[in-house]
Amino acid sequence: GQNIDQPTEMTATEGAIVQINCTYQTSGFNGLFWYQQHAGEAPTFLSYNVLDGLEEKGRFSSFLSRSKGYSYLLLKELQMKDSASYLCAAMDSNYQLIWGAGTKLIIKP
């Protein structure tokens, strides 16, 4: 079956770096998305990877290894506003998105 795994919750300190991992198993693969979702709000797009390697966007970077079925989201210079859930979603061969349950990131001062 198709499956996405990511940690349920992580805690980090303001100003630090945190890495949120995501492993996926899908029927075919057409890319991996990361979304940010603040409590009670809609998910918003952060990044998309379809090729192996690291994509950097300011304080946020996303990495993909297709051979390992693995991705991570790296957040640098953490700010309190980064407290949110981070959703990993893989696109299968039918271009359908398979969503993980999300990782709740708690930032402490």
Next chain:
Amino acid sequence: EAQVTQNPRYLITVTGKKLTVTCSQNMNHEYMSWYRQDPGLGLRQIYYSMNVEVTDKGDVPEGYKVSRKEKRNFPLILESPSPNQTSLYFCASSGGAFSGANVLTFGAGSRLTVL
């Protein structure tokens, strides 16, 4: 402003009373989708539509209906709501096949409670 608008944002209803959650997008997007989000389960797709008059079941379609008579609107209908449909619902749209350029834009969410 480009957006997906869904209404109502909050609704408390009783078992069996038909309700409709409206969804409208102003981006001329072809693809629209409904999700429900429950704690610990992530986003689960209910129905999606690739274009006008084309709808398909997602992972959890039981108890729901949709229609796509116009490109901009994609209402979600609960003919006879039950307590297990208490959830947070999101409508989303996209301009086409998903990629880094074509991503899902979500509405603000509709929190539904069925008593």
